[in-house]
Amino acid sequence: MSVYKISDEKFNEIRNEILATWPTGKDIDFEEAIKYQQVIPESKNFAVAMKKAAEEKRTLLQPRAGVALVPEHITLLKYLETEGEADLLPTTIDAYTRLNRYENAAEGVEKSLNARTSLLNGFPAVNHGLAGCRMVTEAVKSPIQVRHGTPDARLLAEITLAGGFTSFEGGGISYNIPYAKKVPLQKSIDDWKYVDRLVGKYEERGIHINREPFGPLTGTLVPPCVSHVVAIVEGILALRQGVKSITLGYGQGGNLVQDVSAILSLKALAHEYFEREGFNEYDLTTVFHQWMGGFPPDEAKAFAVISLGATVAVLSGADKVIVKTPHEAKGIPTKEANAQGIKATRQAVNMLRDQRFPVSEEQNIETEQIKKEVRSLMDAIYRLGEGDIEKGVVAAVEAGALDVPFAPAVCNHGKILPMRDNNGYIRIFNKGNMALSDEIMAYHREKLEERAKVEGRNVCFQMVTDDIYAISKGALVGRPR
């Protein structure tokens, strides 16, 4: 395996370069960071918490949250922890930091200070530096994770991990294609190898750091096979750099059977491919994201979407659920709205914690279908990479053999068109160049024709648009008006 690992020499070279890109970088000292992490109590370690959740078959609750200034951010997190009863805490990073625009972020901090309210859509961790991060991680009792969307997160990782965070979201594909425009895929993958290697170095020193590829991608009609492949590939890339604790994610699609099948198949497939790549020692857990697409503006309706997501999360046996809020359609939530989302989720999760979605014929069919599709895409990746997954995924994305719907990145093909079938399953209407067999596509087509027949219209692009709006307008399948 070590053939894939970034060498120490190379690593240190990059490190010196990276730490110099913003003044706060100079405070980072790896040995000091190890010592700092060593005294963080186990109850605050994210990797440990995820492993325990899986063992105890519990579904942990985690919100998203981040504001511009340190004291306000601490107040927010403490509120979510006590009043909101969150199990795991986040620190969501602002969009300037995500694009390494630390000057813009600094300006945002400044303006927020003057406006006495956060004008940034997240916490600018790089600008606040080691001291700021440590104030945050020390102020809370729960494990805490960095959540962002950063194609080049090397400096962010250095600062936040040294700052006491014990989990880091993202990956070279999942934090490029949905989040960036012009970043070449090989570039983001290389930069994320650094992040994973950094985590590997912590692991080598006995510090467990959880890594979580971003499952939902664009959050909009993403077929399970697409996000599964990205998750599995990013998992392998992380394992190659020495990562040990991996949480793979999936964003709620809307059909209960498909969603449950997705979580089940994700776990099974990941083990299959991780082992195929020669990995045996790792902790694999899953995370279910409540509905990631457009939300209904009405708060009562938003609560229903949140509760339904919570329901599927727990019934599928996901180890963690990422919680939305009743403000989702409108803007960054207040701390109260954020806590409301967690409370609704808590109620649903606790009411259902002793239940699982019963195994059915439909579920077996869909689980097998997803597996077939993922294998078809993975085969193409191995083929295009001549056996190597990294080379393969870059080539596959370039060729459109793997294609993420509605994504902003120019490196992405963008020809795939997904659409719901008559029961709300996400199917593929136009595969673009996706490496899916005729047999697979015939199945999708058949399912879509069923819907077209019911709606008395042909399978058409309008259906895609209707489906995108559907949940925010109060339905799942976008029926003609």
Next chain:
Amino acid sequence: MSVYKISDEKFNEIRNEILATWPTGKDIDFEEAIKYQQVIPESKNFAVAMKKAAEEKRTLLQPRAGVALVPEHITLLKYLETEGEADLLPTTIDAYTRLNRYENAAEGVEKSLNARTSLLNGFPAVNHGLAGCRMVTEAVKSPIQVRHGTPDARLLAEITLAGGFTSFEGGGISYNIPYAKKVPLQKSIDDWKYVDRLVGKYEERGIHINREPFGPLTGTLVPPCVSHVVAIVEGILALRQGVKSITLGYGQGGNLVQDVSAILSLKALAHEYFEREGFNEYDLTTVFHQWMGGFPPDEAKAFAVISLGATVAVLSGADKVIVKTPHEAKGIPTKEANAQGIKATRQAVNMLRDQRFPVSEEQNIETEQIKKEVRSLMDAIYRLGEGDIEKGVVAAVEAGALDVPFAPAVCNHGKILPMRDNNGYIRIFNKGNMALSDEIMAYHREKLEERAKVEGRNVCFQMVTDDIYAISKGALVGRPR
């Protein structure tokens, strides 16, 4: 069948007596009422709406609502119809009227007028009389039903049906045992025969009036077999008097599989026994009540309970769902809170309307189990009644062969103790005198022992108390603290 029907002579005798019990009774003239009902548009007929829902496989939404004064009640209903997007409207009757205490209700109206807010927990339809009821039913566009809890509802039925309502909830058992203290069961059954006969008379004149036995009973850990038997018996008693449109109800128990199995078995069993009693021409539909026990006071958590109820309602294929509100734990909801409950329900129902709970092994087992239990109880009723269901049910309740948990009525045995098993199914811990076979009880016991083992305590009364509090404290199964 006609042997069971109240004779016209007898009916008219009672009618004269009943209409004289409160001044507003004298305005009732059946022929005039028929003429009035004849011009109500079909789109406002409840029986037609229920039949259509079943045909179109839709789940209709209905809130509960009622305030003391006519204009305020109209404002409330219109709000629920437009802003709340309710499909069906209610008029919930106040508790004094339910006990025929029209003087107290008059006092409540008076005090409400002075206080400029409703001091009654419902709409006192008898006091407002024909004119008041017609103002209400004419003001709205949707089918509208009387919802109450009245052991002797004869005058209420006369006034409200003549007043333009097209559905009437209740029954001789379901509106006695959970709602009254000292009313003998034979008395309430006789009085409800009058109500059903009145509905039958409307049907004979071509006016469809929907009848809905009250499914949830005490709303607290009611095993499906208990409420199913009451529903089926009341259905038969109604059919005997000429009722044609019947909606049988069930209150959410909390375990998804049990709830879905309950709706499925309720429909199948009702057809089975209705046919056994010689009835073939009737419209049978089902109604699912969102959680009827103690609610969590926190509104976000209440939304989760509401959404979960909506989810099960639609996945089970129930034709109607009765909606709770985020104010449930605290008091009669404002119109806004009431609309919020409907909106959350609407979102969940619409998102899931193209899905059904997939058939599973667990579901088949539970459906068969419920059927077995219901048949065991029905057998006892037939046996005790020497073939007659009415005589049998009175004897069965007296003997405790049929027993409703936690009920206030002294005519009810009150020895049955239900309790949740380890997966949240409602099982029977102590059957009292219930006519359930040893085989059935052995199954329940086995399931409860499973839970006891997990919790490290013996099956005990404390579990019952813990289960009663569970949902309001954020769980389903009341685990030891």
Next chain:
Amino acid sequence: MSTPYNIVLGVIGSDCHSVGNKILEAYFTENGFNVTNLGVMVSQEEFIAAAIETGAKAILVSSLYGHGEIDCAGLREKCIEKGLEDIILYVGGNLVVGKVPFEQVVEKFQKMGFDRVFSNEGSLDEEAELLRKDIQERLK
């Protein structure tokens, strides 16, 4: 726990909510009180008659269904009339119609002469503790 105090329990008016009442009976009995439970739909007269008959130190009135204001008015006066000047009156449940700030509810019922007013969110342990203290206080 010394000799158990006699208390009277019931749900006032035309109120049929029996679940909480059954729990209160079980709880207070288990916690060393001598409970006379009148069940649901209890009139003011029935409460007073039972209190006199059992020599109760306290009457615990429940009202869930919203008509508490109407049903409870005058209970204290009637108690005094019947010679129960010192009896402790507790009331709890969903006392008024609608979701009203609890302070307002407390004020309303204290004015009516209730010694303590409870919502449906209280802890039974604390409530029993208060009752025991209040009774001991009165007995001094």
Next chain:
Amino acid sequence: MSTPYNIVLGVIGSDCHSVGNKILEAYFTENGFNVTNLGVMVSQEEFIAAAIETGAKAILVSSLYGHGEIDCAGLREKCIEKGLEDIILYVGGNLVVGKVPFEQVVEKFQKMGFDRVFSNEGSLDEEAELLRKDIQERLK
């Protein structure tokens, strides 16, 4: 529909939300506009350059991610600077951080020089209609 008007479309700043942008492009194109879609993460300069290049009558700016206030400030001034005095500026999406009453948002962005301000709840039909009218008005 006569000759199609040229319009420029894009998501401003560091904003990656591409779904709405793709829908807007499809919708306005289908409804007879000649759309130059710059996609996501568009700078003020890029908007203006494209408008000049295509002789656009209007620039439709989207901002979803909350930094709209910072990203949009000065766009009108820059347009004037570059000789685009008359160009119509629309902006829409989730324009500020948090759930803020929409009137306040409108006021804020109108002050910045936007002709019309849209939430994410508008109807595309009405929006296209307004745009057509506004362009015709300007052309008089």
